[in-house]
Amino acid sequence: MPHLPPGHRLLFLAALVSPALALLAQTAPSVEERLKALEQQVQGLAKENAELKQQLGWKETAAPVLLQPASKETRMILGGFLQGQAEFGRAADPRWTGVHDRFYFRRARIYVAGSFTEDFDFKAELDLQGNTLGAATGQLARANEVFINWHKYPFANLRFGQVKPAYGGEALASDTNIFTIERSLSSDRLTDGRQLAAAVFGNVLDKQVGYLAVVGNGNGANVSANDNSKFSRSARLTYTPVATATDKFTVAVDGLWTTDAGVAKSDLGLPGNLFTGTRTMSGVDFFWTHGRFDLDAEWLHGTFKPTGALPAAKFDAEGWQATAAYFLIPAKLRAVIRDEAFDPNTSIGGNTIRTFTFGLNYYLKGEDIKFMLDYLSGDVPGSTSDGGRLLTRVQVVF
Secondary structure: OOOOOOHHHHHHHHHHHHHHHHHEEEHHHHHHHHEEEEEEHHHHHHHHHHHHHHOOOOOOOOOOOOOOOOOOOOOOEEEEEEEEEEEEEEEOOHHHHOOOOOEEEEEEEEEEEEEEEEOOOEEEEEOOOOOOOOOOOOOOOOEEEEEEEEEOOOEEEEEEEEEOOOOHHHHHHHOOOOOEEEEEEEEHHOOOOOOEEEEEEEOOOOEEEEEEEEEEEOOOOOOOOOOOOOOOEEEEEEEEEEEEEHHHHHEEEEEEEEEEHHHHHOOOOOOHEEEEEEEEEEEEEEHHHHHEEEEEEEEEEEEEEEEEOOOOOOEEEEEEEEEEEEEEEEOOOOEEEEEEEEEEEOOOOOOOOOEEEEEEEEEEEEEEOEEEEEEEEEOOOOOOOOOEEEEEEEEEEO
16 A cells, blocks of 8 residues: 555545445345345244154144154164955965954065164064964964174175075065966965074175075974974075176076974975974075066975975975066056966875966055955865855955
8 A cells, every 4th residue: 555644544444445345335135135045944843743743643742742752772663563454255275274254364465674773784574463374263463583683795695583484485475576376386385484593694696695594493383492403494596697787687596404393384285284303405596677567486395305205205395386477557457377286195196286376466656555365276186065165355554
């Protein structure tokens, strides 16, 4: 700054600053504008608050009671599903022998699940209907899927709890997502249900290859004892060479090896439908999706060696199913057709049970609200009560 008297310096600085102050005064919002912007923000927050209250079901002056973790988990979910059914007709296969026309809940389940930041997750599911297809009475609530899982590495999850063995693709599929109301007879008779077990599973090679290995007690669900101090072992390997938005193909092989003591196995000609001895099971299945079309097929085989040599010292049982499904109306109406067979003893002729299924599934809200109708046409050798049976279901997942 040039050498100026003090008074002149002040005048010089004022001349420099005045235009800037004038420009700032022109661009700065007025008090009225600031109040208007603040009012708009408050109205937006009030609208969001009202929408959140509506989603939470908050209708009264008091705040609703919200589910909160009791421990330090980072996520907790309360969920479940209901499958209400009505059935009419004759016994399409032995599962409906002695079962009349009826209304009932096939499954009514509720669960709590959650996860921790330390790579642990968990689930505890209760079945309020006992999960039985037979004409049972006095059903009691019982534990269904219960586990603790460590998932730090996608290629090696470690799970302990009541889980399904690694045998049978249809058996491992979710109860809420299968195309037909009931699984095939061969799946019901040759695979095993949930049991106390330890499992390891994961995906490798860019998720093209998956595996599951399970070691369990081998004597069914809700049994804390082991029948003979030996463990059931099962393993499954899947390969998915194609996985796009419209096409997917997966093929799998699996097996199960166990020594049993009084395990329930129906329709195999066993005394009291109880098996004691050794079993060696094997299977192969594939699943193909192409646009609206789905094709699912499975073959299961088992070699049984009963200690009591009844019905034989050694016998083989096997079965298969092929299911095709097509969306007549995309994402809404699906037609299903299935052909299946079950041979409880391949060394005996004329004892194969054959069943055809024709179905329609209507998806009101995806799998969450679904209506199903299946007609089963069955042929049970030697039966005087076989024939057609109509199954209907409404499913709600919450």
